[in-house]
Every structure is written in C-alpha cells, then in structure tokens.
Amino acid sequence: MSNAIYYVEYKLKKSASVQDFLQASENLLNGHISKQQGYVSWRQVHDEKNDIWADFCTFETMEDLKTFEANSANPGKLALNFYSFINLNSCKQHYFIIERSYE
Numbered sequence: 269m270s271n272a273i274y275y276v277e278y279k280l281k282k283s284a285s286v287q288d289f290l291q292a293s294e295n296l297l298n299g300h301i302s303k304q305q306g307y308v309s310w311r312q313v314h315d316e317k318n319d320i321w322a323d324f325c326t327f328e329t330m331e332d333l334k335t336f337e338a339n340s341a342n343p344g345k346l347a348l349n350f351y352s353f354i355n356l357n358s359c360k361q362h363y364f365i366i367e368r369s370y371e
Contacts, residue, residue, distance in 0.1 A: 270348040271308060271366045272333040277322040293323075296350045299323060304339065306332025311363040330365060 280289060297310050306328035313322050327333040340347065 272330040274325040276361045284353040
C-alpha cells in the first residue's frame with residue numbers, strides 16, 4: 269500500500285521559544301492532526317546546523333492528504349498557535365507518495 273507524505277520545512281521566528289514551539293507542535297498533533305482521516309504518523313526533525321525544522325506527516329492515501337489540506341484552510345486555535353512561532357516566509361512544502369520501502 270502506498271502512503272502520501274506531506275513535507276514542510278521552515279525556520280522559527282528569531283524571538284520564538286523552542287520549548288513553547290515544541291509544546292504547540294505536540295498540542296496540534298494530539299488535538300488536530302492525529303484525528304484526521306487516514307492519518308498514519310507525524311515526525312518532526314531539526315537541522316541544528318542550518319536551524320531548519322521539518323515536519324513529515326503521513327496519510328494512508330493522497331485523497332486523505334488533500335482532505336487534510338482542505339480542512340487546514342480554516343486553521344483552528346491550535347494551528348494558529350503553532351504558526352505563530354514560524355517564519356512563514358521560510359516555508360517550503362512538498363507532497364509525495366511512497367510506493368514501496370526497502371528493508
């Protein structure tokens with residue numbers, strides 16, 4: 269079965285508290301993202317050298333991912349809090365499908 273991945277990379281605002289940002293991320297995941305149709309997993313990574321953050325959100329199908337994106341057009345309180353830490357001008361997003369994995 270293939271999975272759809274929503275990938276976003278970004279930088280935090282210079283004034284952002286990393287601890288508060290991580291709490292906002294967890295709140296958004298537990299309060300909204302994980303409850304979406306077809307949600308599989310979410311992973312957040314940080315490249316300390318370049319100070320870039322990235323989120324990988326996996327859904328069962330591309331249709332589930334597109335539904336998630338459409339639902340995100342009207343961000344709720346949890347998403348707005350999460351976005352308040354991010355330099356929105358630094359955001360880059362991509363969608364892709366994993367057809368198979370090798371182990």
